[in-house]
Amino acid sequence: MTASLPVMAVHQVVVDVMLKPEILDPAGQAVLNALPSLGLPAAQGLRIGKHVELALVAEDADTALEQATKMAEVLLVNPVIEDFTVRLLP
């Protein structure tokens, strides 16, 4: 018996970054206020965030999620003002 080598594959991972609820989102506010002036239904709330799509080469999905989380913590997100979620794309 030989141990099977890990099979590397490309995993599509999404990191969604949002301003923390207590941080003012002036851009979201401006868009929110623009809705009714365009004849669109008024919204109760509107917040704008960042959607980051990563193509990661890893042996399994968990490893890819781990890598994405690390990237978020070090660079993609400023924890002082932002929260994030990480998920796999099907």
Next chain:
Amino acid sequence: MTARIGVVTFPGSLDDRDAQRAVRLAGGEPVALWHRDADLQGVDAVILPGGFSYGDYLRAGAIARFAPAMTSVVEQAGRGLPVLGICNGFQVLCESGLLPGALTRNAHLHFVNRDQRLRIESADSAWTSGYTAGQEVVVPVKNGEGCYVAATAVLDELEGEGRVIARYLGSNPNGSARDIAGIRNAAGNVVGIMPHPEHAVENLIGTAGSDGLGFFTSVLRSLVTT
């Protein structure tokens, strides 16, 4: 001997030449530093200038913080090297963790560009020692992401320890918490300020006079006396 003050140029820096000029007018020797060079050439202090390093991509200052020059700045700031971050430089200091809090988009979304009255709140830093606490100055402000935010506990700590070094007077140009225009670290060698003292260093230009020159003469004096 004249003190040598480095000014780091990042891709997208705008005010590096003005900062160098301010150092010269204050009586120091400006040294141009390049972001990709970890060697700070033995300078006595460092200025991170205003502008839009890396196009403000991701977040203002987020990518500049990883420049080799910044690794050296962070390391030497920990040993007492005076560092002044102006505007984008302030953003870089917050992103790199040398100063607490963050700078976010102006509350009203407009880019603000005008002369701004400030009150120097603390003369207890390497860059404000030449002012007196409570002194009012006028320097230009120009930013799109100058809204200072931090957790309430952090704001209380900054206030309690006298680490707010300048506050906006009149109307707050960007929605900054508690009208904060600039702060310092606990040791007092690292200062971040959103308005631009380097644009107010000689009476010939602009309406703001030379009120900003004190930031540069302050550090030169502290370098001579220490």
